[in-house]
Amino acid sequence: xxxxxxxxxxxxxxxxxxxxxxxxxxxxxxxxxxxxxxxxxxxxxxxxxxxxxxxxxxxxxxxxxxxxxxxxxxxxxxxxxxxxxxxxxxxxxxxxxxxxxxxxxxxxxxxxxxxxxxxxxxxxxxxxxxxxxxxxxxxxxxxxxxxxxxxxxxxxxxxxxxxxxxxxxxxxxxxxxxxxxxxxxxxxxxxxxxxxxxxxxxxxxxxxxxxxxxxxxxxxxxxxxxxxxxxxxxxxxxxxxxxxxxxxxxxxxxxxxxxxxxxxxxxxxxxxxxxxxxxxxxxxxxxxxxxxxxxxxxxxxxxxxxxx
Numbered sequence: 001x002x003x004x005x006x007x008x009x010x011x012x013x014x015x016x017x018x019x020x021x022x023x024x025x026x027x028x029x030x031x032x033x034x035x036x037x038x039x040x041x042x043x044x045x046x047x048x049x050x051x052x053x054x055x056x057x058x059x060x061x062x063x064x065x066x067x068x069x070x071x072x073x074x075x076x077x078x079x080x081x082x083x084x085x086x087x088x089x090x091x092x093x094x095x096x097x098x099x100x101x102x103x104x105x106x107x108x109x110x111x112x113x114x115x116x117x118x119x120x121x122x123x124x125x126x127x128x129x130x131x132x133x134x135x136x137x138x139x140x141x142x143x144x145x146x147x148x149x150x151x152x153x154x155x156x157x158x159x160x161x162x163x164x165x166x167x168x169x170x171x172x173x174x175x176x177x178x179x180x181x182x183x184x185x186x187x188x189x190x191x192x193x194x195x196x197x198x199x200x201x202x203x204x205x206x207x208x209x210x211x212x213x214x215x216x217x218x219x220x221x222x223x224x225x226x227x228x229x230x231x232x233x234x235x236x237x238x239x240x241x242x243x244x245x246x247x248x249x250x251x252x253x254x255x256x257x258x259x260x261x262x263x264x265x266x267x268x269x270x271x272x273x274x275x276x277x278x279x280x281x282x283x284x285x286x287x288x289x290x291x292x293x294x295x296x297x298x299x300x301x302x303x304x305x306x307x308x
Contacts (some may be wrong), residue, residue: 026123033127034134037098041135047097051090051142059086059146073210076272079150084268085207086143087166088260092198094139095170098132099177103184106304125298129174129290136170137163152271161270168286169263175293182300204251205260211276212246259289 041047063079073081144162147154154162180193247255255261262277262285269275275282 025126026120029120029123030127030130033124034131037101037128037131038134040101041098041131041138047094047135047139048142050093051139054090054093055086055143055146058089059083059143059150063150074274076274077151080152080272081210082207083143083147083150083152084264084271085202085205087140087162087267088169088205088207088264089198089202090139090142091136091166091169092173092202092260094136095132095173096177096180096198098128098135098174099181102128102178102181121302122298125178125294125301128178129171129294129297132174132177133167133170133290136173137167140166140170147271154271158270158273162267165263165267165270165286168290169260169267171290172259172263172293175290175297178297179293179300182297182304201258201260204254204258205264206255206276207264209247211252211255259285262286263289 059079059082063077063082072078141163144154144159176197180197184193262282265275265277266279266282266286269279269282
């Protein structure tokens with residue numbers, strides 16, 4: 001690297017030299033990129049407003065609106081059932097909005113500063129992904145504020161488990177957004193593509209309706225809470241005059257190949273103690289998907305900057 005490049009000012013300091021790294025990971029670079037994402041988020045209050053507005057629209061209005069006709073899903077009120085889905089929706093928007101900034105950084109020339117610095121590209125990518133995951137954690141926690149209003153009682157263990165799933169989902173979706181952003185040439189194209197990603201991932205994850213189960217049953221919510229909890233422990237989630245629903249096979253296949261389905265299912269288990277997919281699959285997808293997506297995102301980031 002030339003002396004001019006080493007002395008180039010940028011986001012890593014007046015003279016970006018002497019960056020220590022271990023196995024390609026430079027903690028200082030990761031911290032700088034994470035702080036930059038957090039500062040950008042804190043300055044953009046529209047994201048916080050969007051998180052609250054989506055929560056009110058989906059959880060309160062839709063929850064109580066459809067809840068008037070759908071008394072329950074598998075023994076839970078409709079508002080309780082879709083709470084994890086609303087959290088996932090907030091995470092999807094937050095993570096992809098964080099990834100949009102990569103297109104903007106490329107247009108304003110910030111990536112040139114990264115290229116001429118000795119910062120490992122994997123550390124740059126990791127810092128951005130951790131920033132997106134942290135922002136997603138904040139945005140995903142907004143619906144949890146409404147949990148007491150819909151009768152969901154959060155335990156310490158359940159809340160910590162939910163935060164872990166949200167963080168992993170945020171890192172995964174930020175990496176997916178970075179992968180998309182590296183293939184785009186203009187800032188305007190990201191909006192339409194991101195919507196084309198959010199909607200299929202959300203609606204094909206079991207966030208609105210279960211893969212199978214009893215919907216609209218009358219009577220389960222009217223029995224005492226203690227007895228209802230006992231019934232849930234032995235696997236009885238709904239009784240009364242409901243009807244059994246099951247998605248068509250072709251639609252179930254789309255749900256099964258959607259990684260968000262497993263992350264949502266694990267989140268629903270943490271909050272409601274109810275899940276429909278194999279728990280081992282939920283855990284493996286939640287943990288491994290962000291790692292694999294981060295590796296691909298870092299490789300594409302390195303290729304994109306090398307071409308500039």
